[in-house]
Amino acid sequence: MFNTIGIITKREDITSEETARELGAFLKELGVLLVEDEKAIEKSADLIIVVGGDGSILSSARTYVDSNIPILGINLGRLGFLADVSVESMMTVVSDILSGEYIKEERALLSCQVERDGKILSQHLAFNEVVVHRNETPRMIEFELFVDGDFVNKQRADGMIVTTPTGSTAYALSSGGPIMHPSVNTICLVSISPHTMSHRPFILHGESEVLISLIDSDDKATVSFDGQASFSILLGDSLRVRQHDNFIHLIHPKGYDYFKIIRSKLHWGHKV
């Protein structure tokens, strides 16, 4: 089923490279063709294995989403929400997966564009969330929020998070957002330190288009994508966000249990 596999390592991380080498050797023995550089992966891989952590998967997801190649994550350290295969079990899990025993799951990304004077300044993808945030100036930013062209409200806050279900257990959780099961077709808006006390996390339909328009700020504000890339915006600029057309196909080992992972990550009491 998976004959050509691209292995992606964490940049400048020796453990990741060594683990990838071991895994690669094992895969070759099983008769799998390995591909390495981005072009080759996009052209011929039918599975991507990311050896790193949730952060590495975020990055690979944004790079390869339009190639529609499924992604499996090996976590080097602690169990991740996305990288849910340990180094210890990776040989067994990968064997199972090659023999067709795995769970496949679709996850949405956000397609974001920054606009100025009606023109598109830049385009970005986000797998977890996109955030508009004030800079080091202590004053809140002020923005208008629109959903599908309809005015929702004007807010003063430190910032605004637009999150996917995948991102709901990341930064949005720190700012008071709810947990969204990966299967829901939704986008969630979470205000960061909002001035008005009746603002609450807002769950929108996954097909909604969100527009955030910066109407006041001492200087610039920053838009960041998955906490990895940043873009500076000015007064009057807008951020337009909608679900990306293509989805990520995450591969999980058989027996994958989302609730077990979340119990472990959030330290919920286990069943006695």
Add this chain to the structure above:
Amino acid sequence: MFNTIGIITKREDITSEETARELGAFLKELGVLLVEDEKAIEKSADLIIVVGGDGSILSSARTYVDSNIPILGINLGRLGFLADVSVESMMTVVSDILSGEYIKEERALLSCQVERDGKILSQHLAFNEVVVHRNETPRMIEFELFVDGDFVNKQRADGMIVTTPTGSTAYALSSGGPIMHPSVNTICLVSISPHTMSHRPFILHGESEVLISLIDSDDKATVSFDGQASFSILLGDSLRVRQHDNFIHLIHPKGYDYFKIIRSKLHWGHKV
């Protein structure tokens, strides 16, 4: 389009009855056939007009959901989330609706059953939310939570709310739940005063089946539906909740703007 209309009034409310009489006279002049008792409405009405408030609509929704008759709400007092037509504008709005100018929207209900020793004790519908709550004993209840048969967690709390998107602006909001746009196909779980600090509102797919099993409590606990009906449960009893098969078809006047209503109800600042 709507030839036979059932008008429902708020029990023992003179204003509601007088308003209904006025509206009825107006409808008759327009050639509409009026029906009054439950049987007749279920059999022949193609529109239900509720003259009351959000509470009256909750009740009518549970009664008539399986007859698939659209519902329009006239609010006697303040603007409601569901009853969004004022008495002042009702003649105009109803005329518009009869000539086909209106917005129709589907809303989900919850189908709930209380189980003891594998047997169904009772069945209920909820349009806003179903709540398991401790009684007057000051001790928290303890329950296990399952989604689609999978164990989620064990919680100690004052209670647990299972809410529809419609209910997300009602009791769930007071307990810290997010706002869910009516168009999302989700169910939300909100713990009431949970003992564990990492419990957060949990957004599930609308097709999920939720099971809450009471494993500890000083005495009984209470399950309530839309804050209107209550049922007493014992240790070992379970509450099973899933989306009801039939949906409510809410009728709104043309120009209906969900965000405008929510801005008004939650006192968000308006656009200048």
Add this chain to the structure above:
Amino acid sequence: MFNTIGIITKREDITSEETARELGAFLKELGVLLVEDEKAIEKSADLIIVVGGDGSILSSARTYVDSNIPILGINLGRLGFLADVSVESMMTVVSDILSGEYIKEERALLSCQVERDGKILSQHLAFNEVVVHRNETPRMIEFELFVDGDFVNKQRADGMIVTTPTGSTAYALSSGGPIMHPSVNTICLVSISPHTMSHRPFILHGESEVLISLIDSDDKATVSFDGQASFSILLGDSLRVRQHDNFIHLIHPKGYDYFKIIRSKLHWGHKV
């Protein structure tokens, strides 16, 4: 320094009784006089040792606060906020304490009275918190809140918590209250599932007098003290709360570290 000690056990708890017997034998060897029944303890004890858990200390604190006898807590199970001496270390700790090596700390209690038609119906003490809470009826209660005779607000909620700093890590924490260091001279009001979104925990001066007046409720409401005793109130009844005149003198082993206990209980990451 401490010549006469009263040992208090957890009712009908064999482990507590055995531990108390062991400790008693040890104390006798050290020449300490032991007293057992309430009267004798009140009359002659200069130290009370509670062998149980935080719950047992709450109860002893309410019983003995006006005798001004210091209290030391041995926890039978997990480390408590109040019972901070383990069974394993109790001999060593008690020896140290008898030779004067300990930390003494004052903790406030709440003096509460329920009033009807200007008359006092009943009086209670609370070491953690006093709570006014709706009964099993699903409707919120409505009450007016006064501080030192000044009207604060009218609230609709599931209930209202009045907590001491000691109680701030108990039930109030589950309902969204802040943590109050034991040294602060404050009382905190925490609304439970308040209808109005701009209600927040309210920190008052320790000398404030709080009055909560029940102005609406479907039936009765319940007032509970430390989650251990309950009292039923009716529409029009009031709960008056102020700091009790006498304080509890908690005895801690030398090296007592409040922040270490709270890190452990709330699972905060430790210093690396």
Add this chain to the structure above:
Amino acid sequence: MFNTIGIITKREDITSEETARELGAFLKELGVLLVEDEKAIEKSADLIIVVGGDGSILSSARTYVDSNIPILGINLGRLGFLADVSVESMMTVVSDILSGEYIKEERALLSCQVERDGKILSQHLAFNEVVVHRNETPRMIEFELFVDGDFVNKQRADGMIVTTPTGSTAYALSSGGPIMHPSVNTICLVSISPHTMSHRPFILHGESEVLISLIDSDDKATVSFDGQASFSILLGDSLRVRQHDNFIHLIHPKGYDYFKIIRSKLHWGHKV
């Protein structure tokens, strides 16, 4: 009682200047001596009247706290928490105050210093709050928190607020902090979007010394004082905060009602 008054206006604000001129003329007629520049005010004023808003009072408070001159605030726009006299009523109120009819209230400030390698880099006062906050980099900062030299915890968050009771209704409220009555002798710590879900606002004794030590950050972080002044800090720098020795003496008109102001500002329902 108040013979020499310093009037302070909002910089480059014509309304403030005109109002001040009117008020000045009125005061002169009453035989009051007016002083204008900072030196003269510090030397001889026995009352400062700030014509502006809460922001202007924050700034004057920091400037004049060590001169121990009482401050009265005239608000030009909406009612403030601190500037609680309207332009319409100012003549009457000021007359009353000159004849001894007023309420005087003490408010604490925070004395803050930034330290690097054991040396004091800079010193600042804050009347509302001091905030350590990440810059435009999307990554959280990491810091260790100490109270009176004792380690409390290590946190990853967007930032940390140290607030006075006065500041509890300002920025801290947006980040989930409790309301503190002005009479309490406390400092409150509020984490901004903390990574760990069991962090909660922490109420400390007013005499506590707080130390926040930056141990990780992508680049610099920013410390801001009352949202008005900022200071850039580096990895390893610390912020030391304690209550300032001198207090602000706020003058309120007779009949001053703190709860009425807070009801109005937070839109709580009024008593019927």
